[in-house]
Amino acid sequence: MTRTTVLLLAASALLAVALPLPARAEESTAERFKNMPEERKEELRRKWREFKKLPPDQQQALREKVKRWRGMPPERRAQVMRNYQAFQALPQAERESIEKRFEQWSQLSPEQRKELRREIRQIIRENRREKLEQNAKRWREMSPEERERARERRREMRQKRQQGMERPGDEGD
Secondary structure: OHHHHHHHHHHHHHHHOOOOOOOHHHOOOOHHHHHHHHHHHHHHHHHHHHHOOOOOOHHHHHHHOOOOHHOOOOOHHHHHHHHHHHHHHHOOOHHHHHEEEEOOOHHOOHHHHHHHHHHHHHHHHHHHHHHHHHHHHHHOOOOOOHHHHHHHHHHHHHHHHHHHHHOOOOOOO
């Protein structure tokens, strides 16, 4: 089991027990645990044992992540959960590939990360420029009739988009 997987397991165990549930915020952690199904309790115990096996620095890092999680606005937490669920839905081989790349990213210094981000932005800009050049070339190769049809399709798309933005009752009262 990779370090990342263990950290995710431990973090999920801590989050499940430590964070209050909105509908039962007044319940204590002990009460929530007591009311859980036995299978869930055993899963949490197993994750707790895995957490306790981690070196103190990793345990502290997880505690800090839990603290950061608690400080997140609800909409940001929801986005994180959607990302996590999407990750879990990926095939195992793809998840492992992502974890491997994440481990490699984690090994980079802040300066190396900054440089890599800069390079990625540059590639994106170049791809946009290339796409624009391809579109301009296609436009030049079109006949006048094809250009007019393309303009008409663009006008229709623009009108549909504008109509979709107008709400009933907004017709210039």
